[in-house]
């Protein structure tokens with residue numbers, strides 16, 4: 001395909017920097033953490049624009065409730081039982097074969113963030129929880145790489161480009177809010193178009209940073225309610241007490257474990273103790289579980305198992321040792337189900 005023709009409309013933009021700007025974009029490696037609603041929309045936009053390499057990190061499998069707003073996926077994807085990262089990779093390759101797309105089916109945490117973000121020129125947030133954002137913030141500050149916070153709750157959109165040497169996410173929030181104190185997709189719902197607005201802002205900031213560098217980047221936090229059309233910008237100054245800005249990366253050096261309550265689901269995500277990936281032999285495990293209930297899905301990435309003695313639960317077991325326990329919001333009950341069927 002003629003590259004000039006393909007990207008002609010964006011190259012014409014006076015701010016783009018002409019073919020040189022496009023060439024910078026094509027040399028860039030961008031990591032997107034989470035390819036749910038916001039992350040998958042950002043991924044599609046950047047793939048169409050011709051980013052060189054896109055690395056997609058996501059731990060989840062597609063659920064029926066995702067299709068309301070996660071525009072990269074469809075009903076055939078749902079039936080496939082494949083993880084979102086693998087589905088997104090397949091779809092993006094069809095959208096733009098010139099982009100190198102790498103899917104990582106993984107839960108980003110302090111123990112693997114260095115490896116997962118290695119080589120990134122820019123990191124984009126498509127996650128749904130604050131703890132992961134603090135881990136990303138520390139890792140990006142340590143590596144001197146910009147990242148862009150993007151969040152949607154209800155009808156409200158949040159965005160904040162974090163640039164090396166300037167105010168960071170910890171300067172803005174200090175500490176992750178305690179569980180249960182903030183609204184989530186589960187408590188407040190999500191308006192589909194709000195996702196598109198959040199992804200649009202984040203992708204625009206990403207393209208600016210990649211073709212022009214930080215000069216044109218937005219500073220501070222912007223908030224927009226796409227329902228009321230009220231918006232504001234909040235200036236964020238560098239906090240002289242901020243540990244991350246002082247080079248103390250507490251979220252990397254002293255990882256804080258936590259369960260994750262997933263958006264729109266009655267489920268708890270578990271990861272192996274110590275934050276390190278364990279390798280789960282899915283073949284062996286399937287052999288053990290087959291007499292204990294129904295193996296609903298089985299592929300090289302995961303097993304999905306419904307135990308016959310606890311019909312309210314469904315366990316999705318990933319080859320890196322993680323598990324998603326559906327049918328409970330109690331981390332203790334989820335851990336005990338894991339221990340019961342998988343072992344510790």
Ligand SMILES: [Zn+2]
Pocket residue numbers: 167168169170171172238239242243244245
């Ligand atoms: Zn800071």
